[in-house]
Amino acid sequence: MAGTADLLRIRxxxxxxxxxxxxxxxxxxxxxxxxxxxxxxxxxxxxxxxSVTGRSLMDLIEPPGTIVAGEIWYRSSELAATVxxxxxxxxxxxxxxxxPPAVRQSLRGTAFSIIFQDPGSSFNSSLTVGRQIAEAVxxxxxxxxxxxxxxxxxxxxxxxxxxxxxxxxxxDRAVELLERVDIPDPANRAEEYPHQxxxxxxxxxxxxxxxxxxxxxxxxxxxxTGLDVTIQSGIMGLLEELQRDLDMSILLITHNLGVVSRxxxxxxxxxxxxxxxxxxxxxxxxxxxxPYTKGLLNSLPDVTDPSAQIEPIxxxxxxxxxxxxxxxxxxxxxxxxxxxxxxSAPPPVRPVNGDATHRVACxxxxxxxxxxLTEPVGSGPTVTDIEVPTGVSNE
Amino acid sequence: xxxxxxxxxxxxxxxASSVGSEPPxxxxxxxGLQKHYLDTPGLxxxxxxxxxxxxxxxxxxxxxxxxxxxxGVVGESGCGKSTLARTLLGLHEPTAGxxxxxxxxxxxxxxxxxxxxxxxxxxxxxxxxxxxxxxLTLREIIREPxxxxxxxxxxxxxxxxEELVKKVGLSVxxxxxxxxxxxxxxxxxxxxxxxxxxxxxxxxxxxxxxxxDVSVQAxxxxxxxxxxxxxxLTFLLISHDLSVIRYLCDRVAVMYLGEVxxxxxxxxxxxxxxxxxxxxxxxxxxxVGAFDIEYEEIDPDIPSPRNPPAGCRFHTxxxxxxxxxxxxxxxxxxxxxFEYKLDIQxxxxxxxxxxxxxxxxxxxxxxxxxxxxxxxxxxGIPDSLxxxxxxxxLDDSLHALVAGETDTARECVVEHFVSxxxxxxxAVTAIAPTHEVHCHLVERSTE
Numbered sequence: 001m002a003g004t005a006d007l008l009r010i011r012x013x014x015x016x017x018x019x020x021x022x023x024x025x026x027x028x029x030x031x032x033x034x035x036x037x038x039x040x041x042x043x044x045x046x047x048x049x050x051s052v053t054g055r056s057l058m059d060l061i062e063p064p065g066t067i068v069a070g071e072i073w074y075r076s077s078e079l080a081a082t083v084x085x086x087x088x089x090x091x092x093x094x095x096x097x098x099x100p101p102a103v104r105q106s107l108r109g110t111a112f113s114i115i116f117q118d119p120g121s122s123f124n125s126s127l128t129v130g131r132q133i134a135e136a137v138x139x140x141x142x143x144x145x146x147x148x149x150x151x152x153x154x155x156x157x158x159x160x161x162x163x164x165x166x167x168x169x170x171x172d173r174a175v176e177l178l179e180r181v182d183i184p185d186p187a188n189r190a191e192e193y194p195h196q197x198x199x200x201x202x203x204x205x206x207x208x209x210x211x212x213x214x215x216x217x218x219x220x221x222x223x224x225t226g227l228d229v230t231i232q233s234g235i236m237g238l239l240e241e242l243q244r245d246l247d248m249s250i251l252l253i254t255h256n257l258g259v260v261s262r263x264x265x266x267x268x269x270x271x272x273x274x275x276x277x278x279x280x281x282x283x284x285x286x287x288x289x290x291p292y293t294k295g296l297l298n299s300l301p302d303v304t305d306p307s308a309q310i311e312p313i314x315x316x317x318x319x320x321x322x323x324x325x326x327x328x329x330x331x332x333x334x335x336x337x338x339x340x341x342x343x344s345a346p347p348p349v350r351p352v353n354g355d356a357t358h359r360v361a362c363x364x365x366x367x368x369x370x371x372x373l374t375e376p377v378g379s380g381p382t383v384t385d386i387e388v389p390t391g392v393s394n395e
Numbered sequence: 396x397x398x399x400x401x402x403x404x405x406x407x408x409x410x411a412s413s414v415g416s417e418p419p420x421x422x423x424x425x426x427g428l429q430k431h432y433l434d435t436p437g438l439x440x441x442x443x444x445x446x447x448x449x450x451x452x453x454x455x456x457x458x459x460x461x462x463x464x465x466x467g468v469v470g471e472s473g474c475g476k477s478t479l480a481r482t483l484l485g486l487h488e489p490t491a492g493x494x495x496x497x498x499x500x501x502x503x504x505x506x507x508x509x510x511x512x513x514x515x516x517x518x519x520x521x522x523x524x525x526x527x528x529x530x531l532t533l534r535e536i537i538r539e540p541x542x543x544x545x546x547x548x549x550x551x552x553x554x555x556x557e558e559l560v561k562k563v564g565l566s567v568x569x570x571x572x573x574x575x576x577x578x579x580x581x582x583x584x585x586x587x588x589x590x591x592x593x594x595x596x597x598x599x600x601x602x603x604x605x606x607x608d609v610s611v612q613a614x615x616x617x618x619x620x621x622x623x624x625x626x627x628l629t630f631l632l633i634s635h636d637l638s639v640i641r642y643l644c645d646r647v648a649v650m651y652l653g654e655v656x657x658x659x660x661x662x663x664x665x666x667x668x669x670x671x672x673x674x675x676x677x678x679x680x681x682x683v684g685a686f687d688i689e690y691e692e693i694d695p696d697i698p699s700p701r702n703p704p705a706g707c708r709f710h711t712x713x714x715x716x717x718x719x720x721x722x723x724x725x726x727x728x729x730x731x732x733f734e735y736k737l738d739i740q741x742x743x744x745x746x747x748x749x750x751x752x753x754x755x756x757x758x759x760x761x762x763x764x765x766x767x768x769x770x771x772x773x774x775g776i777p778d779s780l781x782x783x784x785x786x787x788x789l790d791d792s793l794h795a796l797v798a799g800e801t802d803t804a805r806e807c808v809v810e811h812f813v814s815x816x817x818x819x820x821x822a823v824t825a826i827a828p829t830h831e832v833h834c835h836l837v838e839r840s841t842e
Contacts, residue, residue, distance in 0.1 A: 045608040045609065045610060045611075046608055172755075175755070176755070179755070184696075184743065185743055185748065187748075187751050187752075187755070188748075198695075198697075199472075200695050228471040228472055228635060229471075229635070229637070229676060229679040229680050230471060230675060230676065230679045230692075230693055230695055231471075231695045232679065232681075233678075233679035233681070233690055233692050233693075234692050234695045236681065236690070237690065237692050255608065255609065256681070257609075257683040257684075258680060258681030258682055258683050259681050260683075261681055261682060261683050261684055261685060261686060262681040262682075262688075262690065281686075282684075282686055285683060285684040286684050295610065296609060296610065297683065297684075298613075299609050299610045299612070299613035300609055300613070300638065300683060301613075301616065301638040301639055301641065301642035302638060302641075302642075302683075303637050303638040303641055303665075303677070303680050303682065304682065306641050306642065306661065306662065306665070310613045310616060310617065310642065311613065312610055312611070312613035312614040312617060313610035313613070314614075316578050316580065316581075316611070317578075317608070
């Protein structure tokens with residue numbers, strides 16, 4: 001699945017926020033690959049940095065936050081052909097972090113798209129749903145046609161404020177997109193306002209908007225949280241279908257391990273800004289190696305087995321303040337298996353039972369298979385992913 | 396003690412009253428409870444004396460809870476479960492029906508002695524951050540109910556507060572903090588401590604863990620189990636999370652559009668599910684660590700409680716809706732016809748909308764054959780049905796619609812395809828003494 005067809009290769013990504021209390025390491029040196037047409041999920045509790053990871057990939061980090069380190073290699077031969085900077089190109093891959101902001105911005109909303117948890121707050125309540133989706137289509141169409149918004153356009157819009165930005169073709173395309181995401185009676189629903197949509201419908205509409213420019217990569221940030229199980233099931237079915245039909249790669253950010261089980265090919269478990277375990281979803285959930293993954297699974301009540309007792313993880317998620325972060329494993333204080341070794345140094349990243357696709361960052365789990373697995377980027381623990389990270393070479 | 400109930404079942408036959416050797420005493424009884432909200436009449440409504448619309452949030456709910464028991468109420472959002480909880484506690488005036496706590500009518504009790512009633516029944520809210528006053532310290536928050544009810548001198552109150560804080564897993568030195576300094580889980584613990592202060596008999600928990608992370612949720616769930624035994628509490632737990640319901644509850648009531656559709660011991664409801672809605676809910680839950688499941692999807696469109704469907708309220712989404720008598724149709728074919736019927740009946744499908752759809756799919760609007768094929772395909776109706784009578788009625792309707800006569804098309808299906816599920820309200824069928832289901836299918840199978 002991964003390997004030669006990787007769409008994204010993330011290396012040593014770190015995102016920090018500077019606040020009055022100090023520097024917060026929201027994402028701390030993570031590496032991950034996302035294959036073409038693959039659904040990779042990041043699971044973790046609130047504050048673990050999973051949403052910041054998604055936003056970092058979308059280049060949506062705003063001050064006081066900054067992406068301080070890391071490379072995001074994106075496979076696109078067309079883009080690679082247009083980039084002059086040799087250090088930013090490697091075969092078909094382009095390091096997005098090394099590109100000028102304008103180029104990065106041109107990918108956002110086109111090749112890269114994102115959907116958010118709360119669709120109600122992501123839509124403008126004073127415009128019809130169809131019009132908002134059509135705007136995304138129109139903007140993308142104009143970018144493709146090489147049109148930009150200049151001073152003249154601004155002047156014209158000031159003089160005639162009601163002049164529609166959206167062309168008829170774009171609006172028709174918006175209705176088609178609504179139909180694509182299984183909204184019944186799309187032509188009429190397109191003329192309705194967001195408050196007339198139910199939560200599940202609005203989430204579908206947001207997915208339609210995200211599809212406006214035929215993205216190759218979609219970040220789905222808690223796409224089903226807050227929805228009823230019946231509605232959630234429908235949204236998951238839609239995501240499965242889109243991934244299959246459009247061969248889209250999806251980064252699924254969620255705290256719901258059930259959603260992960262149904263959708264994700266591979267799963268990364270995140271805690272305190274770091275990846276603790278990465279592997280095929282089946283392995284991570286059924287043969288968890290990291291004590292934190294085990295703890296998460298044990299704290300879930302089982303809908304099929306009432307006799308299973310739940311064991312909560314004691315304590316709370318740690319603060320991510322730089323000066324309060326421990327030297328060693330950030331989970332050590334809550335971990336039942338913690339020893340002095342855990343607290344003295346960052347945990348090593350090793351494959352589980354020699355399986356290179358399943359890696360874990362823990363002193364007490366995994367084993368060195370004689371391979372060189374960790375990439376010395378930064379000082380924190382690194383879960384390097386499937387690809388043996390000798391950089392991105394020879395495609 | 397509360398576990399006895401869930402253990403005793405499985406066999407579905409034993410009454411839920413096998414708690415210990417003593418006969419159980421009923422703590423709460425709800426009979427025929429209704430809560431309707433009326434739209435505020437506007438000027439025109441008053442002038443013309445028109446009826447304002449009713450939102451039937453809770454529409455005839457009856458059940459009882461025994462002492463020491465946990466009853467779960469589960470359902471999709473908008474099914475009326477939170478309104479039910481609030482009406483039980485007298486936060487809303489019921490439209491009809493009666494609630495009795497320890498044999499006394501709750502709403503009469505509230506009118507004569509609200510404080511006396513609130514000492515018996517307390518509420519734990521979903522969002523622990525919005526139900527705690529940010530300007531009060533934890534000590535003041537937990538002490539407030541004690542002050543209102545004049546319980547002892549301040550030293551005595553402080554002693555109770557300190558005791559409670561330890562019981563819910565916080566430490567005494569956290570008492571001078573403010574809610575803003577706490578995590579979500581700690582705030583929920585404060586909410587629980589505050590509810591326990593008056594030593595109530597009934598605790599109503601409205602989505603107590605929905606805002607929490609899984610690891611913290613597990614802590615709170617276990618805490619609830621502990622305090623139930625320690626304080627001899629009866630719980631009414633409202634949740635949309637089926638796994639939480641299964642973990643905590645002895646019995647569960649499944650609500651749909653203001654009505655209870657299935658109620659019974661948790662084990663029976665989860666393992667011997669009889670109502671198609673309960674089945675649909677259970678089948679939608681994605682299972683952790685299970686990878687070979689085909690998930691069925693049901694129509695996500697929940698009808699409005701303003702104008703709930705006639706007969707069985709679930710019939711618009713039900714995969715097992717009963718075909719009309721006299722037709723010999725496979726369920727799948729019947730479902731397709733029924734979906735077509737519901738759409739045309741509700742105006743979601745008209746000749747104009749069909750023309751619209753055809754245009755978008757680049758079909759010739761005047762080509763009746765192509766339109767019929769398109770219509771059949773979009774509802775999954777095969778070209779020929781097993782039943783010739785059904786076939787001819789359906790053909791009439793399809794032809795009328797394609798020819799632009801929506802009304803004729805509607806009449807055809809409305810007249811000839813009537814499911815018993817939409818014409819008659821299902822009776823309560825007890826499939827075991829404690830397991831009741833409101834469903835025509837179950838009614839028929841037991842006849």
